Amino acid sequence: MLTYLSEQHLLHAPTHEFFRGALVPCHETPSRLNSVQAALQASGRHRLLAPELDSRALLVRVHTPRYLHFLEHAWDEWLALDPANAGRQPWPSTWPVRSLRADREPREFSARLGLFSFDSGTPLSSGTWAAAKAGADAAFSAAARLLSGRERAVFSASRPPGHHAGADFMGGYCFLNNAALAAQALLDGGCARVALLDVDYHHGNGSQSLFEARADVLYVSLHGDPATEYPFFLGHADETGVGEGNGYTLNLPMPAGTNAATWFAALETACARVLEVGAEALVVSLGLDAYEGDPISRFGLSSADFARLGARLYGLGLPTLFVLEGGYATAQLGLNALAVLDGFERT
Numbered sequence: 001m002l003t004y005l006s007e008q009h010l011l012h013a014p015t016h017e018f019f020r021g022a023l024v025p026c027h028e029t030p031s032r033l034n035s036v037q038a039a040l041q042a043s044g045r046h047r048l049l050a051p052e053l054d055s056r057a058l059l060v061r062v063h064t065p066r067y068l069h070f071l072e073h074a075w076d077e078w079l080a081l082d083p084a085n086a087g088r089q090p091w092p093s094t095w096p097v098r099s100l101r102a103d104r105e106p107r108e109f110s111a112r113l114g115l116f117s118f119d120s121g122t123p124l125s126s127g128t129w130a131a132a133k134a135g136a137d138a139a140f141s142a143a144a145r146l147l148s149g150r151e152r153a154v155f156s157a158s159r160p161p162g163h164h165a166g167a168d169f170m171g172g173y174c175f176l177n178n179a180a181l182a183a184q185a186l187l188d189g190g191c192a193r194v195a196l197l198d199v200d201y202h203h204g205n206g207s208q209s210l211f212e213a214r215a216d217v218l219y220v221s222l223h224g225d226p227a228t229e230y231p232f233f234l235g236h237a238d239e240t241g242v243g244e245g246n247g248y249t250l251n252l253p254m255p256a257g258t259n260a261a262t263w264f265a266a267l268e269t270a271c272a273r274v275l276e277v278g279a280e281a282l283v284v285s286l287g288l289d290a291y292e293g294d295p296i297s298r299f300g301l302s303s304a305d306f307a308r309l310g311a312r313l314y315g316l317g318l319p320t321l322f323v324l325e326g327g328y329a330t331a332q333l334g335l336n337a338l339a340v341l342d343g344f345e346r347t
């Protein structure tokens with residue numbers, strides 16, 4: 001499968017995240033995508049390309065100008081506060097939750113980082129913007145390839161991931177919503193309706209928030225029940241869309257510990273809805289953290305199950321754009337991504 005992967009992802013390399021009050025090594029690391037790159041190359045079955053398109057004009061179709069401006073200049077502003085900040089990670093100081101105003105952008109840096117974040121678990125590094133932008137370029141390039149009509153499927157191997165990022169917020173290791181950008185590019189390229197199927201262990205709150213009031217994108221997600229799993233504050237079954245988008249959000253939360261049989265039954269529900277709404281293209285938010293060996297997730301999919309997932313999605317008969325999301329069992333991540341692609345291509 002044609003795969004877009006930018007070496008620029010290496011530039012996003014924060015070192016620590018918060019976990020239960022302590023700093024622990026980041027789960028979302030450059031070695032994740034190195035694992036995917038190595039597995040695809042070693043297979044000899046997939047062609048890796050650097051992104052050839054600039055997503056700049058597409059970014060403002062999904063994200064707000066003030067958020068994009070902040071993200072692009074955040075590291076320079078952090079350094080301007082103190083040159084010693086080069087060796088430190090910035091953290092949000094204050095979040096505009098209920099009763100506080102999000103319409104006024106404070107001048108203070110850490111407060112602005114709070115304005116544009118919904119959690120304390122999304123560390124920035126010097127190359128975060130460059131890496132995230134290159135990941136968006138990969139998603140945009142993949143969408144353009146799919147629109148050319150010569151490929152049945154394309155893979156955007158982007159990192160950092162994207163599905164927790166909304167119009168004006170980062171979170172859950174995500175900055176730019178690569179899958180949402182791909183879906184928007186497919187719509188802009190002539191698709192009347194796109195289905196965005198999110199199989200990451202975590203609910204894609206950013207993606208849902210972007211599309212819940214629209215009928216041109218069906219958002220359907222299989223994920224850990226937000227009652228116990230991140231991102232906790234969205235992803236319940238009673239969220240079915242808003243206004244014109246009523247009926248075009250489908251959440252299929254499952255309890256931590258869910259096995260493959262239950263998961264694939266939910267996948268059938270998701271696939272039926274994708275076909276029912278007449279989607280002309282499929283974007284897959286391909287998180288691989290539903291894997292049984294994932295260190296921060298609690299579903300029971302095996303590597304063979306990922307091949308079964310790929311084969312089932314092939315059966316939908318739609319032009320398909322895979323976008324990498326989470327998956328933190330780094331040593332197995334490449335083989336699990338390969339299993340999905342090979343399952344899809346029946347090789």
Ligand code: Q9C
Nearest residue numbers: 019161172173230296325326
């Ligand atoms: N210390 C994606 O999979 N919380 N994001 C983890 C563990 C955040 C996952 C806590 C999980 C975010 C794209």
Ligand code: ZN
Nearest residue numbers: 200201202326
């Ligand atoms: Zn995830």
